[in-house]
Amino acid sequence: MFILPKNVTIIEVGPRDGLQNEKNHVDEKAKLEFIRSLQTAGIKEMELTSFVSPKWVPQMADAKNIVEKAEKIGRQIVLAPNEKGADLAIEAGAESIAVFVGVSNTFNKKNINRSTVESMDALEPVIAKLKNDGIFVRACISTAFYCPYEGKIEKEEVIDLCNRFVSMGVDELSVADTIGMANPVESYELFKLLKERFSEVLLTAHFHDTRKMAIANIFAALQVGIDRFDTSAGGLGGCPFAPGATGNVATEDVVHMLASLGxxxxxxVEKICEAVGMIAPHVSHPIETGMYKLYNNRSC
Known part of the structure; x- marks a missing residue:
């Protein structure tokens, strides 16, 4: 009989991963209100924004203002793809930095125009500098199960990439089913291996809900002791380099499921739904997650 964790940490990624590819421009005020409402709901760890080129990700052009103006509650994570981005984030006051690499070479090249090995080589001195300065470093690992270009990813490739990140001294590994193709058996098997190999770092599971398998995959990961999950209020998100992939698993649905398991x-949950209702008019598509629909019917 498996034993489920008694407590789970939710890392809210809506303000960053959820909004970065949104077609509609979401203004700074709306983003800050969204962040504040998520904090009011009890979120203690959150991806706030990205320090990336506004040419490629115009939605994140206000990153400096977001970091400076957001109320400092819990761990606030800022994505930085390179040394320049990390420096800008630190100057703005960020204390936790996320870096990212895809296990798939093809995905990585389409995303940041570098192979996986080239990306890791470039990140090594950046991570060393961040850790020397006392910065919390989160490593986001994309395409850990399937790649839209290369197909199924072997578990050994994921282990090798995680191992190199751990050797660099990262504090957290966020391992992602970027295109939402994983099934619960694959989730169980990979996270069981990761839990056995990397008990010295925080392990976080990141599932997209493209095929409505994310909740089942989270339950499978819970069974091997994973107690940290990336989620996005309203199921916001997507990836321009992952054709067909939809948003992240919805925070409100995951929190409801976990509560039902004790x-x-x-x-x-209701306050998360209120946060979703606040950001909903600013995004380009209707939000139709399970708990949010119930909330709109006053049953949340």
């Missing part, structure tokens, strides 16, 4: 998160 697992504590410290997050108020």
């Amino acid at each position: 697992i504590e998160t410290g997050i108020d």
